[in-house]
Amino acid sequence: MKKRFSSLLERINERFSSPIGRWVLIGIVVGLILILPMINFQQRAFWVRVIGYTGLYIILGLGLNVVVGLAGLLDLGYVAFYAIGAYAYALLASGHFDIHISFWLVLPFAALLAGFAGILLGIPVLRMRGDYLAIVTLGFGEIIRMLVTNLTDLTNGSQGLIGIDSPYLFGLELKTSTHFYYMIFIFVIIAIFVTQRLDRSRVGRSWIAMREDEDAAQMVGVNTTRYKLLSFAVGAFIGGLGGAIFAAWQGSIFPDNFNLMVSVNVLCLIIIGGMGSIPGVVIGSFALITLPDILRQFADYRLLLFGFLLVVMMIARPEGFIPSRRRQLELHAEELAHAGPAEITTEGGA
Amino acid sequence: MTILASNNVTKRFGGLVAVDQFDLDLQELSIHSIIGPNGAGKTTFFNCVTGFYPPEEGEIHFNGTSLKGMSPDRIAHLGIARTYQNIRLFSNMTAIENILVGQHPKLKASLIDAILHTPHYQKEEKEAHEEANRLVRFVGLVGLGDHLARNLPYGAQRRLEIARALASKPKLMLLDEPTAGMNPQESAEMMRFIRNLRDELEITILLIEHDMRVVMGISEIITVLDYGVKIAEGPPEEIQRNPRVIEAYLGRGAASGLGQNSI
Numbered sequence: 001m002k003k004r005f006s007s008l009l010e011r012i013n014e015r016f017s018s019p020i021g022r023w024v025l026i027g028i029v030v031g032l033i034l035i036l037p038m039i040n041f042q043q044r045a046f047w048v049r050v051i052g053y054t055g056l057y058i059i060l061g062l063g064l065n066v067v068v069g070l071a072g073l074l075d076l077g078y079v080a081f082y083a084i085g086a087y088a089y090a091l092l093a094s095g096h097f098d099i100h101i102s103f104w105l106v107l108p109f110a111a112l113l114a115g116f117a118g119i120l121l122g123i124p125v126l127r128m129r130g131d132y133l134a135i136v137t138l139g140f141g142e143i144i145r146m147l148v149t150n151l152t153d154l155t156n157g158s159q160g161l162i163g164i165d166s167p168y169l170f171g172l173e174l175k176t177s178t179h180f181y182y183m184i185f186i187f188v189i190i191a192i193f194v195t196q197r198l199d200r201s202r203v204g205r206s207w208i209a210m211r212e213d214e215d216a217a218q219m220v221g222v223n224t225t226r227y228k229l230l231s232f233a234v235g236a237f238i239g240g241l242g243g244a245i246f247a248a249w250q251g252s253i254f255p256d257n258f259n260l261m262v263s264v265n266v267l268c269l270i271i272i273g274g275m276g277s278i279p280g281v282v283i284g285s286f287a288l289i290t291l292p293d294i295l296r297q298f299a300d301y302r303l304l305l306f307g308f309l310l311v312v313m314m315i316a317r318p319e320g321f322i323p324s325r326r327r328q329l330e331l332h333a334e335e336l337a338h339a340g341p342a343e344i345t346t347e348g349g350a
Numbered sequence: 351m352t353i354l355a356s357n358n359v360t361k362r363f364g365g366l367v368a369v370d371q372f373d374l375d376l377q378e379l380s381i382h383s384i385i386g387p388n389g390a391g392k393t394t395f396f397n398c399v400t401g402f403y404p405p406e407e408g409e410i411h412f413n414g415t416s417l418k419g420m421s422p423d424r425i426a427h428l429g430i431a432r433t434y435q436n437i438r439l440f441s442n443m444t445a446i447e448n449i450l451v452g453q454h455p456k457l458k459a460s461l462i463d464a465i466l467h468t469p470h471y472q473k474e475e476k477e478a479h480e481e482a483n484r485l486v487r488f489v490g491l492v493g494l495g496d497h498l499a500r501n502l503p504y505g506a507q508r509r510l511e512i513a514r515a516l517a518s519k520p521k522l523m524l525l526d527e528p529t530a531g532m533n534p535q536e537s538a539e540m541m542r543f544i545r546n547l548r549d550e551l552e553i554t555i556l557l558i559e560h561d562m563r564v565v566m567g568i569s570e571i572i573t574v575l576d577y578g579v580k581i582a583e584g585p586p587e588e589i590q591r592n593p594r595v596i597e598a599y600l601g602r603g604a605a606s607g608l609g610q611n612s613i
Contacts, residue, residue, distance in 0.1 A: 194465050201464030201475070202450075202457050205443070209451040212440035219400055221426035221455035221518060230461065329446040330495030331483045 033185060037178045046293075048177045052249070054289040055184035056242055060266045061273070061281035062191045063238025068267065069276035069324070070204055071231035072211025074134040076263050077121070077141025081114040081236040083258035085243025087148055087155060088113050090253050093165040096156060103167030107244050114240020115233040122232035126225055129214070141263055149255040160254030167248050180249040187245065191238060196278055198234070200327065207231055208276070265289070272313060274320025283321045287313075353378040353522055353554050354399065359408035361394055361578075368394040370578035371408065376522075381548055381555045383565050385589075386575035387598060392558045393435060395575070396524050399556075400432055401425040412522070427455045431515035432524035435558070437507045441500035445491055445510050448499050449482040452517030482517065489513040489543075505536060516547075522554045523547065529561050537561055541568045566590065574598065 037048050064078045088110035092101045125136050148155045155161065166175040167183075174183060198204045206227050209217040218224045247253050265288060273284025291309070295302045313321075354376040361369040369391040376382050384392045397403040399410055401422040410417045412428055420428075431452075440448050457478060463471035486495045489509040494502060499510060508528065515523055528544065529537040541564055547553045559565045565572060566586045574582040574589060576598040582589055589595055 197465050197467065198461070201471075202454065202459045202478075203461050203464050205447060205451050206454060208443055208447075209440045212442055213438050215402065215422075216434070216438040216440070217451065218422040219402070219426060219432060220452050220514060221423050222451070223421075223423045225421075234461070326442075326444045326447060326496075326498065328496045329444065329450075329479055329482070330486065330493075331480070 037181055045177065048181050050290055050293045052177055052181040052184050054285050055181070055188050056246060056249075057266065057269060057289045058188050058282055058285045059184070059191050059242040059245075060239055060262075061269050061285055062188075062195045062278065063235045063242065064266050065235075065270050065276065065278070065281050066195060066198065066207070066238070067231050067235035069270055070199060070207040070211065071228065072207075073228065073231065074130065075137045075232075075235070076134045076260075076267065077137035077139070077144075078235070078239055078266055079258050079260065079262040080121070080141045080144035081118060081239030082243040082246070082262060083144050083148060083255075084114045084117050084236075085110040085240030086247040086253050086258070087161070087243075088240070089244035089247045090161040090164045091154070093248075094161055095163045096161050100165055103165065103244075103248055107241065110244040111237045111240040114243065115237035117240075118232040118234075118236025119229050121236075122229040126228060138260075138263075141260060145255055145258050145260075148258065155255075158255055160252055161247075162252035164247055164251050164253070166251070174248075175251075177249070180245070184245060184249075187241065191241075192278055192282075195238075199276075199278070203227070203230070211276075268310075272310070272320055274323040277320065277322050277324035280320050280322040280324065287321070351378045352376065353413060354556070355411045356395075356399070357408050357410075359395070359398055359405045359410060361391070361398055361403055361405045367578050369398065369405070369575075372575070372578070372580055374573060374580075376554065376556055377571070378554055379548060379552060380570050381544065381557065381568055382571045382573065383557045383559055383569040384573045384575060385559065385565055389577075390575040391578040392575055393526055394578075396432060396526055396556075396558065399425075399524060400430060426518060429519070429521035430524065431518050431520035431522075433508075433511045433515055433526055433528060435526040435530060437504075437511050439499040439507060439511055439514070442498055444496050444498055445486060445502065445506075445513075446479070446482045446495045448510055448514050449485050449517045450478055452514035453478050453481065455518045485513045485517055488516070504531060508532075508540075512543075516551070516553075520553060522556065524556050524558075526558045527560060528557070529559065529564050534563070537564055540564070544568060 033051065036051060037044065060078070060082060063081075064075065067073050067075045067078070089103070089106050091097060092099050092106045092109075093103060094100075121137065121140050125133050128136060149158055151157070166173050168174065172179075174180065206217065206222045209220070209222060210224055210227055214224055246257075250257075269284035269288040270281060271284075272287055273280025273282070292302060292306050295305055298305055352375055354374065356372055356374040359369055359372045360367065372391075372395060374395075384395065386392055394403065398405045399412075399417070401417060401420050401424070404419065412425070412430060415428065417425055417428075440451060443451070457474055459471045459474055462468075483495065486492060489512060491502075491506055491509060491513070494506055499507065502510060512525075512528070525544065529540045532540060544555055544557070545568060548555055557565075557569065569586055572582075572584065572586055572589045573580060574592075574595050581594045581598060582592045584592075
């Protein structure tokens with residue numbers, strides 16, 4: 001069964017790995033997502049919420065993927081940045097302090113604040129690798145959650161913050177799930193665009209090199225301190241962005257929204273999708289966030305079934321649904337404008 | 351002209367003195383070998399030069415600049431590149447990507463450039479890709495550029511590591527046992543290749559090597575280390591006859607017994 005499941009995925013992968021196949025698939029998925037809220041069916045509101053929520057996790061997944069998937073830094077406290085973004089917006093746009101700043105102004109601020117927190121977390125853990133890093137970041141996530149629970153004067157503690165302002169776009173108040181559904185969709189596209197460009201750039205290459213061999217990366221000139229902090233900052237920035245959107249959508253936030261399970265879920269969806277793979281994050285989010293809701297009809301057996309699927313998945317395909325694939329970059333002789341002194345070779349080796 | 355000068359460099363690991371008051375004067379555009387029995391401190395010295403292990407005492411100057419307190423990435427920016435005894439490639443990146451990472455010190459693109467794809471960034475990337483492809487050709491890896499480094503055959507991995515080091519256009523290259531695990535024919539080709547690096551690309555070569563055929567065939571100067579101490583230095587013919595060197599390799603008594611046949 002393991003073999004058959006794996007080869008089925010392989011075939012699907014092959015089919016959609018040709019450029020045309022891939023664009024057709026992307027077109028179908030995007031089209032379906034775009035028209036979903038317009039179709040009139042009984043459970044529409046439910047589905048809009050679930051897919052919107054999945055989109056939010058895609059954003060978080062793309063952010064954490066920069067840290068874990070590309071730079072190879074195991075961060076178990078990612079929820080902290082999500083919380084910082086959410087609280088930044090909630091405090092600056094609600095009746096709590098009676099401050100009402102526009103969503104579009106707070107959004108970049110919340111993301112920058114989270115990014116800054118990312119750097120602050122990064123500095124003390126620069127020298128840590130692997131398990132040690134995971135433990136410290138895990139603690140960081142908990143510290144932030146404890147802070148928002150206990151700093152009652154600032155955050156209203158476990159009572160949470162309610163009555164958070166809705167964003168306005170050209171005079172239109174964004175308050176329904178459908179509004180946020182489309183807004184999240186746009187941010188998912190932006191996040192995919194940005195992280196993909198980073199992945200393929202000098203910055204992304206340096207991150208991946210660091211993940212593969214930190215010492216060797218430093219030896220070829222990568223300033224590992226700077227690039228580690230940069231990856232924490234970028235990941236946290238995206239997490240903060242997601243947090244602010246979440247706060248605006250929900251209209252109220254509580255410390256409980258930011259528990260360890262969020263970090264674990266985001267990390268799991270990256271692993272299941274395929275470490276470092278952007279399409280993997282998308283598929284992983286649907287598998288981990290949408291699927292449990294579909295399984296709701298099995299009521300009490302839901303989590304059992306879900307857990308079983310995860311175990312089967314990890315046995316059958318430990319590298320994830322869509323393992324990260326590197327780009328083909330070798331040019332053919334005629335494409336190479338002025339080939340250098342290619343004659344000097346050590347041919348015959350290998 | 352001296353390109354790399356090591357004065358009195360000492361590196362200790364706990365009570366063990368791995369490199370002991372080591373002086374080295376490396377002439378520009380020379381091919382200079384460091385030899386010595388296992389554990390003599392050769393690789394440790396490489397690690398001192400590249401900033402991986404800061405030496406406890408002494409100082410290393412590169413082109414007149416002191417390397418004291420510099421991190422490996424800054425030293426790489428100055429124009430020193432190295433390869434490793436046990437190949438250390440970025441295994442899950444393609445050959446071309448490995449070379450692109452090697453070009454890091456020569457590129458300038460920032461996070462913002464990468465996101466916005468500024469004209470400057472696009473030009474730089476295009477040139478970097480072409481350069482990487484040229485290097486693939488240069489080291490004879492045509493057709494293997496898009497393979498993951500870990501899937502390449504051993505010899506190709508060795509050559510890729512050199513290509514990655516070349517990508518930063520270094521002035522000095524430290525090669526740590528470049529012919530390890532190669533048959534005589536492959537070693538001979540590697541020797542020719544190394545000589546070409548110096549002759550064509552004008553890169554100074556500092557070499558650690560165990561294969562005496564390679565060492566004697568290629569080196570202009572040889573420095574012999576034993577227990578971290580320099581015991582001899584000179585041209586190959588002289589080193590071959592030096593009784594202290596023979597003793598270090600074969601033990602006391604062997605020096606008188608074997609005379610000058612071989613090391």
